[in-house]
Amino acid sequence: MTVHKIGKKITGYEVVSAEKAAAEAKASAPQLQQIHESLDRPEVLLGSTYKIKTPMSEHALYVTINDIVLNQGTEHEERWPFEVFINSKNMDHFQWVVALTRVISAVFRKGGDVTFLVDEMKAVFDPQGGYFKPGGKFMPSLVAEIGDAIESHMKMIGLIKDEGLSEHQMKLINEKRAEYEKLNGGSAAKAAAADSGFPPDAHLCNKCNTKAVVILDGCQTCLNCGDSKCG
Template sequence: MATKIEKKIVGFKVRDEEADKPSEAAAQPVATQPAEGTEAPAAMAEVIHMHESVERPEMLLGSTYKIKTPLSEHALYVTINDIILNEGTEHEVRRPFEIFINSKNMDQFQWIVALTRVISAVFRKGGDITFLVEELKAVFDPQGGYFKSGGRFMPSLVAEIGEAIESHMRMIGLLVDPEMEAHQKEILDQKRKEFESQQEKKASASSHAEFPPGAQLCKKCNTTALIQMDGCLTCLNCGDSKCG
C-alpha cells in the first residue's frame, strides 16, 4: 500500500525483525526451586464436612439409650448411629447420622416414625444441629408430665427423647458444658460443707437420743418425748398423758 510523504525526510532507521522477537528463555516461565534444606509444601488435604451428599458407609458406630416412663409398661429404645468424617487425620470428627426408636408399644408408632425421619434428615443436613435438643426438651404434654426415678420431672416423652440425644451429643463431644468459674466453685464447696456438717450434727443427735425419732415436745417437761401410745399422747420422760 502506497503512503504519501508530505514532510521532508531528514533521517532513517532500518528495523530488525529478529531483534523484535522475544527470546525463548524470556517466553518460558521460570520455575522457582525450593531453597536447600527445605521441603516443598504438601498439597492440603480436603476436609470433609457433614452434608446431604455424604454417602452412608456399610457400618456405623451406634449407642442405644433406654427410656422407661410410668406412662407405659414398655420401654423405648433410642439408637443413634454416628459417622466418622476425615478418619485417621487431625480433622477426624464423629457426627450423628441417623436415629431409630423401637418399642413393643405400638400406640405411638405413627408419630415416632415421623419424628425419627425428621431428626435423621436434620442430622444429615449438617451444620449446627444442637438446637434439636432445646426444641425437643421444650415440648410439654397437655395431659401433664411425669417424674423419673430420682425425682427429676419430665414434661413429656418427646422431652426425654431430646434428653437422650443431648446425652449422646455430650458423649461424642458435640456439646460441652461451660466450665464453672473459680469463685462459683468455692461458694458451692462451702455450701456443700455446711450442709454435710448440719447432716452430721442431726445424725449424731438422733443416735444419742433417748427417745424414738418423730417424738413431739412435751409441754410439761419440755422434752421431745411425746409419742402416740394406745390412742393417747404420752410422754416417755415424765409420763404425762392426755388420757390421764
C-alpha cells in the first residue's frame, strides 16, 4: 500500500467515479475529423482511375475515384472515397452513368458503412447476358463491373479487408494445377497462351465467378479459388 503525505491544508475533496473519469478522458481526447455531408471539398484530392473495357462496346469506360484524406499527419490518418466520375466516348449510357455517379458520390459523402454499394452493384444482372473479363472472371453486367472497380479501390485504401488466399490454400491450388497439367500435358501450353491463364476448357466457378473449374479425379475443382465439390 502506498502512503501519500499531504503537506497542505485540505480545503475540499471529491470522489471521482469511473464514469466521470471516462467522460473527462473523452472530453480531453483530440476531436477526429470524420466524413459528413457538410464537409467542404478540399482543393486537392487523391485519385485513382480504373479502365473498364467490355465486349459490349468498342469504347472503354474510365472510372475515377477521388479520396479525401482525413486526420492528415496523425496516427488516425485515413483515405475515404469522396466522389466518383465515369468518362467514355460511348454516349449510349450517358444519362444513367451521370445519375449513378452522383448517387454514389452522395453516399460516399454521407459517411457510415459505404461498402454495401459494392454488393448492391455486383448483384445487378443484364437481361441480355453478361461477359467474361480478361482473366476469366464473369461479370453479369456493366454496373457489376463498375462495382468491381469500386471494390478494388476500397480494398486498396483499406475500407474493405482483402482476405485473399491463405498459404495453405495457395499450396493446394498449385498442387491441383500441377496435377491437372500432368494429366493433360497438351493443355498446359494452351493454358499459358490463354488470356485467363486457365485451361481453355475450364468451366465457370460459382464461388469466385472465374472460368477456372476443371475435373480432377472425377471432382470439379476451381484452379483460382480452390473450391471443390468434393470438399
